Amino acid sequence: xxxxxxxxxxxxxxxxxxxxxxxxxxxxxxxxxxxxxxxxxxxxxxxxxxxxxxxxxxxxxxxxxxxxxxxxxxxxxxxxxxxxxxxxxxxxxxxxxxxxxxxxxxxxxxxxxxxxxxxxxxxxxxxxxxxxxxxxxxxxxxxxxxxxxxxxxxxxxxxxxxxxxxxxxxxxx
Amino acid sequence: xxxxxxxxxxxxxxxxxxxxxxxxxxxxxxxxxxxxxxxxxxxxxxxxxxxxxxxxxxxxxxxxxxxxxxxxxxxxxxxxxxxxxxxxxxxxxxxxxxxxxxxxxxxxxxxxxxxxxxxxxxxxxxxxxxxxxxxxxxxxxxxxxxxxxxxxxxxxxxxxxxxxxxxxxxxxxxxxxxxxxxxxxxxxxxxxxxxxxxxxxxxxxxxxxxxxxxxxxxxxxxxxxxxxxxxxxxxxxxxxxxxxxxxxxxxxxxxxxxxxxxxxxxxxxxxxxxxxxxxxxxxxxxxxxxxxxxxxxxxxxxxxxxxxxxxxxxxxxxxxxxxxxxxxxxxxxxxxxxxxxxxxxxxxxxxxxxxxxxxxxxxxxxxxxxxxxxxxxxxxxxxxxxxxxxxxxxxxxxxxxxxxxxxx
Ligand SMILES: [Zn+2]
Ligand SMILES: [Zn+2]
Numbered sequence: 001x002x003x004x005x006x007x008x009x010x011x012x013x014x015x016x017x018x019x020x021x022x023x024x025x026x027x028x029x030x031x032x033x034x035x036x037x038x039x040x041x042x043x044x045x046x047x048x049x050x051x052x053x054x055x056x057x058x059x060x061x062x063x064x065x066x067x068x069x070x071x072x073x074x075x076x077x078x079x080x081x082x083x084x085x086x087x088x089x090x091x092x093x094x095x096x097x098x099x100x101x102x103x104x105x106x107x108x109x110x111x112x113x114x115x116x117x118x119x120x121x122x123x124x125x126x127x128x129x130x131x132x133x134x135x136x137x138x139x140x141x142x143x144x145x146x147x148x149x150x151x152x153x154x155x156x157x158x159x160x161x162x163x164x165x166x167x168x169x170x171x172x173x
Numbered sequence: 174x175x176x177x178x179x180x181x182x183x184x185x186x187x188x189x190x191x192x193x194x195x196x197x198x199x200x201x202x203x204x205x206x207x208x209x210x211x212x213x214x215x216x217x218x219x220x221x222x223x224x225x226x227x228x229x230x231x232x233x234x235x236x237x238x239x240x241x242x243x244x245x246x247x248x249x250x251x252x253x254x255x256x257x258x259x260x261x262x263x264x265x266x267x268x269x270x271x272x273x274x275x276x277x278x279x280x281x282x283x284x285x286x287x288x289x290x291x292x293x294x295x296x297x298x299x300x301x302x303x304x305x306x307x308x309x310x311x312x313x314x315x316x317x318x319x320x321x322x323x324x325x326x327x328x329x330x331x332x333x334x335x336x337x338x339x340x341x342x343x344x345x346x347x348x349x350x351x352x353x354x355x356x357x358x359x360x361x362x363x364x365x366x367x368x369x370x371x372x373x374x375x376x377x378x379x380x381x382x383x384x385x386x387x388x389x390x391x392x393x394x395x396x397x398x399x400x401x402x403x404x405x406x407x408x409x410x411x412x413x414x415x416x417x418x419x420x421x422x423x424x425x426x427x428x429x430x431x432x433x434x435x436x437x438x439x440x441x442x443x444x445x446x447x448x449x450x451x452x453x454x455x456x457x458x459x460x461x462x463x464x465x466x467x468x469x470x471x472x473x474x475x476x477x478x479x480x481x482x483x484x485x486x487x488x489x490x491x492x493x494x495x496x497x498x499x500x501x502x503x504x505x506x507x508x509x510x511x512x513x514x515x516x517x518x519x520x521x522x523x524x525x526x527x528x529x530x531x532x533x534x535x536x537x538x539x540x541x542x543x544x545x546x547x548x549x550x551x552x553x554x555x556x557x558x559x560x561x562x563x564x565x566x567x568x569x570x571x572x573x574x575x576x577x578x579x580x581x
Contacts, residue, residue: 027411033472037354043205043234043379075511098235099279108277118347122274125337125481132469139369140456141400143184165251166370 029151138162175267177549179259180296181304182249182544184271185236185331186357186506188218189256189544192261193269194552200258201541202249205234207311207380218250219258222562232382239273239333240280244287251292267391267459267560269551271302272542274336274350289566294321298550300562304345304505305329305546310536311343312549316463317532319500326497327483328517329543330507331356335465335478339483339497349488351481354473355465357506363471372453373416381425385414385452387459388427392512393459396464403456410458413451450501462510465518479520498525499532504539 066160099107110119134143136155145160150169154160182189184204191199202219203396207230209216215233216224226231229428235247255263268288274286279508289296307327311320319325323343329336335357337348363380368373374383391410393399417425430453463471466477476484482501501521503514514533535544550556 002316037359037473038194040359040366041238042362043232043237054420098245100244101238101240104240104242104277104279108279109275116347118275120277123350123352125276125475125484127478128467128469130469130480132472133467135460135470139371140460141404164304171225 026151032150137167177259177261177265177312178269178302178556179255179263180269180544180551181254182271182305182541183236183241184302184332184546185234185239188254189541190259191544191548193548199514200254202254202258204236204247204546205232206246206249207232218253220253226417227578229419230523231377232380236333239331239356240276240282241284241287244283245457248287248291248412251287253424255292261517263294265448265558266294267296267556268292268294268298269547269556269560270297272299272304272548273333274301274303274338274345274347274352285566287568296557296562297566298556300550301336301338301345301541302331302548303329304335304340304343304471304504305550306536306543307338307340308343309547310500310534310546310548314534315535315536317500319496324493324496325500325502326485326502328478328482328508330356330478330505330513332463332501332506335461335481335505337478337481339485339489339493341489341493341496344406346493347545349485351485351488353465353468353475353478353481355468355471355475357383357386360390360464360474360507363392363464364457367457367461368452371457371468373450376450381417382439383563385425385427387509389414389454389458390462390510391459392462392466392510392516394512394515396459396463398558399459400456410453411453411455412458413453416450416452418449449542459512462507465507477512477539478521479524480518482521483524494525495529499525499530501531503533503535504542507541508535508539537540 075146092120101160105106105120110121135141135154136143137152138154138159142154143155145154146152147154147160147163147168152163152168154163178193180191180193180474186204188204189201200219203221204218205221206217207221207224207225208213208222210229210231221230221232221343224564233243233246233247235241235243235250237243242246255261258290266462270284270288272284283299284299290296304327306329307323310325311323314320317325322341323427325339326343327336327340329337329338335353335355337349337351337353339346361379364386365375365379368382397411402408411430412427413430414427415425417423460470464473466479468475469475475481486497488493501517503517507513518531518533538545
């Protein structure tokens with residue numbers, strides 16, 4: 001694991017991504033990180049949208065799945081996710097019917113002084129006083145490298161290679 | 174005031190429902206509706222219990238981030254719970270309902286409408302589940318000094334999030350409540366994400382993944398050591414989950430891999446001997462629950478559980494610290510993860526004064542003990558005194574219900 005830092009291995013593989021962007025700035029990284037945390041709260045499986053659709057749309061999904069029954073079980077190997085288009089929170093808000101908690105939270109405007117100074121917002125545990133630990137985004141073990149483009153951590157050249165091939169700058173997972 | 178009190182611990186994952194004077198919930202079932210692929214009609218609440226094949230179910234839940242947001246969906250689930258499961262008439266019953274701390278006014282309103290307008294309960298009291306769990310714990314362990322003051326610190330590691338709730342004199346101390354935005358749902362989705370990237374794509378099988386998480390995950394009590402031994406090709410932490418094939422089996426099972434697989438441990442997915450598909454897991458087994466103790470691992474800017482307890486204590490008068498620390502109660506589905514209590518104790522001990530005793534307790538029933546405490550409260554005179562009647566709701570609206578709930 002000595003030699004060139006993996007960040008210098010900007011190789012031939014990722015033409016697509018290098019065409020798109022050179023570097024991702026910190027704000028974008030943070031946005032990607034919080035989008036991922038949001039996804040981890042989703043009820044619905046990846047093949048479906050968030051759990052706040054009207055019954056009509058819900059049934060629409062249903063018929064799509066009906067068509068798949070004959071194809072047997074669809075577990076794909078590897079990390080490819082079906083290309084799902086997710087509804088944004090904005091689109092969901094326009095929809096009549098139940099609102100997502102995040103919408104209700106925005107509407108509650110808790111920032112404007114709760115009576116006793118206590119609210120849903122103040123109850124959130126504050127940041128840790130300890131620095132964040134660094135784990136390899138590919139295999140999970142302690143990371144020593146950081147991808148200069150997307151900021152993901154990697155433990156080795158091998159894992160970094162996997163990272164650039166599979167999910168660098170895609171923020172899919 | 175009606176004598177019959179329906180006790181409903183309305184969790185993000187499951188409903189625990191019963192009628193007072195019965196300490197065990199009559200039924201525990203998913204708080205959601207589940208659609209089986211190819212079926213038109215979704216299964217509602219307890220109907221899901223009869224569904225054998227978890228892998229094809231996709232769930233919709235009325236609770237988002239721990240709070241009721243979809244009252245239409247909840248109405249369907251509750252209707253079955255009251256009429257088919259409990260066989261009670263809400264019009265002649267009262268309701269003891271759990272509600273997460275600091276519910277938004279909009280959530281309060283949805284809940285009140287559901288309780289009084291849709292179901293017509295005679296009266297209703299809403300209480301945080303943590304307070305009820307503490308009540309059950311007081312009855313279980315009367316020998317603990319802090320319990321004699323109905324005092325303790327409850328860690329409710331639920332499905333939607335994890336709360337630290339200091340309790341004194343049977344009431345939650347609001348200024349000390351802390352929340353980590355990590356619950357069992359996030360852990361399941363995180364495990365799903367990891368195995369989908371490293372082994373087999375399970376992104377569409379959340380419900381099955383929840384089952385796999387419960388079987389496979391543990392909290393490391395020595396992270397450095399566990400990481401070290403997991404690096405070996407024949408890591409003792411390796412497990413494989415044999416996935417149901419949907420034909421011969423509808424549930425899978427966990428086993429220790431027979432032989433070390435040749436080559437990289439990340440590649441193989443299909444077992445050589447047969448057509449069975451196995452999901453390989455190694456460090457995921459403990460790095461997933463690890464995020465509760467170190468949310469920074471996931472990029473979440475929040476303290477881990479031990480630090481959150483310290484933050485909670487900062488919101489409580491110092492004289493109560495020794496009592497609270499001596500009586501920490503772990504509840505919720507994630508608390509049942511093996512190693513949880515030992516790890517919390519190991520993390521917390523160095524963060525608090527040596528003079529304080531730290532006691533961590535786990536009830537036999539971490540998922541249903543809040544319901545059990547609710548049954549105790551429902552049977553006591555305190556319930557009738559604190560509950561809001563439908564008449565008062567009709568006259569004064571949800572706002573009053575809110576103030577009553579906050580007093581608790
Ligand atoms: Zn790695
Ligand atoms: Zn990258």
